[in-house]
Amino acid sequence: MISSVSFTEVSSRSACRVASRARRADRVPALLGLKGDANKALDDLVAMIVGVGAVGATTALSFAHLQVGELRLVDRGCFKPASLITQPITPALIGQPKATAIARLCKDISPRTRVLACDGPLQALALADLARVNVLIVAGDNLTLLRDTGQRCLNLGIRMIHAAVHGESLTAQCRTFSHATADSPCPACLFGAEEHRMMNEERVFSCEGFRHRDTHANGRSLQSTMSLRPLCAFGGEIAALQAVKLALELGPPVQDTLFEICAYTWRNLITPIRRDPGCPCAHERYTMLRAPRLLRDCTLEELNRAARLSQIGVEPISLMVEGFRWIERGLCACAKSRPLNRLVRPSESTAGRCVHCRKPVHPQPFYSHDAIPLSCIERFKHRTLRSLGAKDCRGVLARHSERAVLLTNPPQKARA
């Protein structure tokens, strides 16, 4: 999926300045078996939460109380009146986007934490926006989101915690995926036929969609979360604690395990998670590289050179410019297919005007590419991404026959 949304940083409100006087170091205990500096590890922790509902919002608020270094929240939904039953909110937040509303609460609790929010679907975020994340907690309400989040984390080698609850049996679940190698298990490795059937049902499409490609559904909840607030909070806190254990390397390894606890009996289970060799997801690890300068100022040839893997020594076969699609040809009122050859955002339904009829030119679906075969852009290899239409580019995925390289912008200091 082409990226079309991004993070916005939340600024601290003056009324909450008193919170900056709270110091984590005054309350962190002498943890048993701690090898390093807990405060430094939490300062360096970049955590991302996908799905900021009953479970995810609890985890987010816990991270804010821990004053972690950076917190990124993603949710495309808004709070409804029923959210008051299970989610840690006040009536004043009803109607507000979940990610931004919880991000503001987190910033109020911990002004020193860098808090970013994205009120769109995870699938619309650029892969480059997940770079530097140390641990990702997914607490969404549909399998498509879980599968897509797992796929991205596996590609980028990000540790992932899946927090969930089963209301009827008062059970909280926490699955921890190490994604240590490309052969590590991903969430889809645990899916059976029933889960795949449900994923098909989670997607709905409108006939208008082909005119506005970014309106494709990303998966929807088949039913509302049926649970109790204490159980959701419990599930969220287990995920937060699991993330702390990972960050501080406390206790026996918890990676690639499923932890389950039932509040009826207070019995718990820890089960190892294994890879399914028949998993339909792409079990591959991207090589992360920095571009020599801002991506938009790089020519296609420079990107090819930067993405050339020393082990392989060959140029990539295709490029994907995150946030843009390559439009080879388009149609206007002349009713004749015209060459366009430019990068266009997926939200843009037109790509300029025809020089003959002066009417808008619409991208032709067959000639629109998410991943651009190099043969299509060979003629433009000396042009910069900016001159081809990508004025703000965050990542370029270059694909070789069996490997992929994700090129990101250089760090801000290096740019200066």
Place this chain on the structure above:
Amino acid sequence: MNTSLESKPVRSLSALQEVELSAPYRALYERVASAAAGPEPWRRRKLGAAHEFLASAQVSGRIMVQYLDLSAAFRSVFLLRVPVPCRRGGVGPLVIEPVAQLGFTYRPEAMTTAQPGYSFFEVLSPREVHHPNIAPSNVPPGAQVLCLGPSLPAGTKVVDLVLMAYAAISLQSVQFSLTDPAGLLNPSAAIFLQTSNTPIPLTREPFVLLKEATP
């Protein structure tokens, strides 16, 4: 990348993976296979689909592959021998064209996720197709996208999609109901075909050409 249809026909579409490709198809397959990129399951899927697609062209005698590319998505341009209903400007008399040139795209996500029915085929020619399931060329955006239904399950096979396209274009399987907009991209064509005396379907021929399939 033109490939001739001169190949010995085999009779069945049921075991395409076992069909031995004739020389021109094999040459085309080998050329595109070397450039197939992507993660292992996707690359394997593309190669298998390419073989089946070329085998279906060989078996049916109904397809002429003009372009095939596996470097990113599975993309192909091919001529499909199928009657295509057309009306100039959407108002003239109905003209039946004998061949459609289709642009076909099968993206990696189609392997794992349900896709909208309009995400696979575009009728590149003829223009001015007048068909309930094909977006009209005289209304912006002008792309003649073919819709095969509201949602197609994950992992639908390439050859199955080609068969569905044949059935849809020839009006063997078609959505006419104005009250059920699933798959209906040209309501005026649906009204026209319901009220005119156009024989529907436009052909009753099966996908495999019978004449060539006779031993």
